[in-house]
Amino acid sequence: MKPVHEPVLAYGPYALDVETIHAVVLKKTPGIFVLGRKSEKNFIPAYIGRSDLDIGMRLQQYTKSNFDVFMFDYVPTSKSAFFSECTLYHTLGGEEGKLENTAHPHPPVFSKWQCPLCSIFWDLDDYN
Numbered sequence: 001m002k003p004v005h006e007p008v009l010a011y012g013p014y015a016l017d018v019e020t021i022h023a024v025v026l027k028k029t030p031g032i033f034v035l036g037r038k039s040e041k042n043f044i045p046a047y048i049g050r051s052d053l054d055i056g057m058r059l060q061q062y063t064k065s066n067f068d069v070f071m072f073d074y075v076p077t078s079k080s081a082f083f084s085e086c087t088l089y090h091t092l093g094g095e096e097g098k099l100e101n102t103a104h105p106h107p108p109v110f111s112k113w114q115c116p117l118c119s120i121f122w123d124l125d126d127y128n
């Protein structure tokens, strides 16, 4: 995996632990995040995700994972969270297996949103 020198998202990288998340994630809003590992001075992205409601609460679910650091950003709505997550997925090479995400980001169950960057099609019958 290629180290990333430029910031991937607005905030971070920060240590992925309970105290740090409490200290740096101050707004209870939708958001997107990248989890990764440190390599010397670089941040190596490994896993991306989003929260449709509360980015800090979502990040707390990963404090016992094998990732060291995280970056995040706030977004105004769950729709922008989904679109931003798709963009991250494609920008960081998720399609080519460069992330540990096992699947393309999935829209919230109440929506029919499609990825703006690829032709992946959600079988809407899954939601019935």
Ligand SMILES: [Zn+2]
Pocket: 086, 090, 104, 115, 116, 117, 118, 119, 120
């Ligand atoms: Zn896509």
